[in-house]
Structure formats: C-alpha cells, structure tokens
Amino acid sequence: xxxxxxxxxxxxxxxxxxxxxxxxxxxxxxGRAQQESIWRELDRCYAPGQRVIEIDCxxxxxxxxxxxxxxxxxxxxxxxxxxxxxxxxxxxASPPAPVTFLPxxxxxxxxxxxxxxxxxxxxxxxxxxxxxxxAGVGRSLATLLYPGAKAVLCMAxxxxxxxxxxxxxxxxxxxxxxxxxxxxxxxxxIDDFFVPCWYPSVRKVRQALHPFFRLVRWRGVGVAxxxxxxxxxxxxxxxxxxxxxxxxxxxxRTPLVRLLADHLLLTLERVPE
Numbered sequence: 138x139x140x141x142x143x144x145x146x147x148x149x150x151x152x153x154x155x156x157x158x159x160x161x162x163x164x165x166x167x168g169r170a171q172q173e174s175i176w177r178e179l180d181r182c183y184a185p186g187q188r189v190i191e192i193d194c195x196x197x198x199x200x201x202x203x204x205x206x207x208x209x210x211x212x213x214x215x216x217x218x219x220x221x222x223x224x225x226x227x228x229x230a231s232p233p234a235p236v237t238f239l240p241x242x243x244x245x246x247x248x249x250x251x252x253x254x255x256x257x258x259x260x261x262x263x264x265x266x267x268x269x270x271x272a273g274v275g276r277s278l279a280t281l282l283y284p285g286a287k288a289v290l291c292m293a294x295x296x297x298x299x300x301x302x303x304x305x306x307x308x309x310x311x312x313x314x315x316x317x318x319x320x321x322x323x324x325x326x327i328d329d330f331f332v333p334c335w336y337p338s339v340r341k342v343r344q345a346l347h348p349f350f351r352l353v354r355w356r357g358v359g360v361a362x363x364x365x366x367x368x369x370x371x372x373x374x375x376x377x378x379x380x381x382x383x384x385x386x387x388x389x390r391t392p393l394v395r396l397l398a399d400h401l402l403l404t405l406e407r408v409p410e
Contacts, residue, residue, distance in 0.1 A: 147267060148215045148216050151195075151214075151215065151216035152218045155218035155219045158219070158222075159198070159222075161365055166372060167362060167364065167371050170378075170381075170382045171400065172198070174358050174385065175402060176199075176202055182259075183208045183256065184207075185206060185207025187208055187257065189211070189256055189257040189258060189259065190246065190281065191203075191211065191212045191258070191260070192243050192246060192258065192259070192265070193213070193243065194212035194213060194219070194220075195223065196222040197223030198226070200223060201232060204234040205233070208234055209234045211239065212236055212238050213239045213241040213249075215241065215245075244273065246278070246281065247277040253280070253282070254281060255281050255286065257286045258281070258282060258289075260291065263291065263334075266292055266293045266334045267334050268335075269321070272346065275345060278350075282407040283407065284407050284408070284409035286406070287353070288350060288405045289402070289403070291358070291401070291403075292400065292401045292402075293334070294398045294399050295336045295338050296314070296317060296396060297316070297364065297398065297399050298397035300313070300364065320335035320336065321333035321335055322335075339355055339401060339403065346405060348408060350405040351408050352403060352405055353406050355402060355403040356386075356389040356390050356401075357389040357400070358385070358402050359385065360394060360398045361388050362385045362399070363399075
C-alpha cells in the first residue's frame, strides 16, 4: 500500500487510517528512516521552553518527540480517532513539557488567535498536500507566529524517483508522472477512501506563503530511502537499506537530485511586518 501523504481535511479518511497509521509510518523501517531525518530539522528549529503549533498531529509521534525535549506542543488534529490515540500516547509517556490537544484541521488553526503568538509551527507527512488553499493556511499562521518564528512543512514530493520507476515498469506513463499535473489528483489512501491532493513545487509553496514567510532552506527526504509502500522489499535487504539511510541526507541536499525525493522538507521564517 503506497501512502504518500496523510490528508488534513478528510476527517473520515484519517479516522479510517488511524488503526493502521503507526504500523505504516512510525513503526516501519522506511517510515522511521524518514521520520528521524525530519526530527533533526525540528530539533534544529525548536528549543526547550518554546510553544509550537503542530498541524495534523495524527497519533502524536512527533508531538511526543518534541515534548520529551521540553517543547510545549499545541497539537491540532481533525480526526477524533487519531486525537484519542495521540492523547493515550502522551498520557502513557508523561513528557516533561505540556501538550495541548485541539480538534482542529489545518484550515481551522486561525481559532488559536487568542492563544498566540507562538514560537513556531510544523506539519509532517504531506498533510498540506490535501489543502488546496495553502496561501490561506499561510495567512492564518502569519497571525499566530512571532516574527522570525520557523514554520517547518513536510510536503509530498512532486516527482518521486521510486514511484516513477515502479509505474514505468508497468508501462503506466500517466501514473508515473501524475504528480506533475495541476491537480487535484484523487489518490486511494486506504480501503475505499479516495482523497484529492495537490503537489505544488517548492517555488509554488514559496509564492503562496509570500509575503508572510521567506524560505530559509529545503531538502529532500527519501531520495535513496524508498517510500513506505516498499517496506516488504526493504526488510529483505537490510544491508542495502542501511546504505540508503546513510546517503539519503547527502542526496537530499544535492541540487536537482533532491527534487526526486519522497518528501520535500521546507523550513520557512515568519517575516517581520
């Protein structure tokens, strides 16, 4: 099963995915490999004592990672099932930093206005790929963050090398390059749930968030490391996987090559008005 993103706005789909989420992402070899690369960027951007908004917290894996490092997380999640699983995860771990859970989707975060400003915000695993109006989310974030605050967005890639190769082997040229279209592309997430998604380029995301945010840096995550849908094959070749994990950070910073990543990790900074 290929899951390139975890949709933000489709609550029914997120509810359906909740029971399998941990097995597919944080508990899988490939999911952990990409997750740890993303965590390094989060640790670079957010310090103990800061307050950070998390969009689409899912089952709370990223939430717990930051809370254990002393970052106070305001975790937003539209799926009741995901939110309950996240609450149980945090309760069982009892991290030193507080976590505030809120039943909000990406397009509803403006309701946090009275609780700001915050020191940062992040969204993992391509949740914003299922939001057509990224500019609207950017405007909401701009009202919630301090000037200079970092927003870390992990977006689904626009042309994933592993995916292209897999589809070309089946002689399906349309599917191989479907992410390059304007969208929406209706992808099957799980069971009978088909969700609309868009695959904006780094340039388009930067333009959508201008003038409130400037792009500080970006890199690819999952150039050498395959997408989670290839977990079964990865387990058969542990030595090859270890090599892929080692070279992935280097490839993710390499111009042009990083465009072929499973995910694009963008770090933006709130621009003073």
